[in-house]
Amino acid sequence: MPEGDTVHQAARRLHSALAGRVLTRSDLRVPKLATVDLTGRTVLDVTPRGKHLLTRIEGGLTLHSHLRMDGSWRIYAPDEPWRGGPGHQIRAILGTADRTAVGYRLPVLELLRTSDEAKAVGHLGPDLLGPDWDPERALANLVAAPERPLGEALLDQRNLAGIGNVFKSELCFLLGVTPWLPVGELPGEAAARLPALAKKLLEANRDQPSRTTTGRPRPGQRLYVYGRASRPCLRCGTSVRVGEQGDGSRSRPTYWCPTCQRGPTS
Secondary structure, eight states, rough: OOOOHHHHHHHEEEEEEEEBBBOOOEESSSSSGGGOOOOBBBBBEEEEEEEEEEEETTEEEEEEOOOOOTTTEEEETOOOOOOOOGGGGGGEEESSSOOOEEEEESSEEEEEEEGGGGGTTTEEEEEEETTOOOOHHHHHHHHTSTTHHHHHHHHHHSSBBOOOHHHHHHHHHHHHHOTSGGGGGGGGGHHHHHHHHHHHHHHHTHHHHHHSSSSSSSSSSSSSSTTTTBBBBBOOOOEEEEEEESSSEEEEEEEEEETOOBBOOO
């Protein structure tokens, strides 16, 4: 599931493959971009912003993409088979003389003037993995709505950018509270720890092929609660529970330990 750590990995791979090279192939398979041809232009850089990707291209253009739940960018050598999914799932192809970047299942793909990037990402809060990270501002954003459930507030990218459903569940576990605890009821010590802990989790996974919050590399032990419904909590052995919680727009499965975490459960 793409979150801030995996988006930064994707940006790094795309930047390595495309930056400084001239596009020899351009195929954007969404209706409003169907006639756009970027061939002959040089890719300047690929920059992550929260869970967004900004591919900046010569001529003051930025290709903005967002992976959401299951989108991905894959990089292929000239003779390498494309294995990211069936052809009808391809939304973008950017090719150079020696590499081709293919975007699969991209729910957001738009071409902007680089000077207008704020229209796509200007609403985002401080990026946990970006140069604009500001822990005081992130915490102030979170506590500005004290009645809001913590899990919802963490998923709201306007508060801080980069946390998705996995890190939301894991962060709440490490803070010892349920995702439904109102932000205003978060104990002072936990609130003070929250920004630094969130950054630590994402930074620890920014360069890792398999996400872990426990520090244990073995499959089935990499995450404390996420995806562990009815399985023992790795800390206390209680069966992990699962419920539904969203970000204000849609519900998602949310995991917690009823022994290690205090607070409401819906």
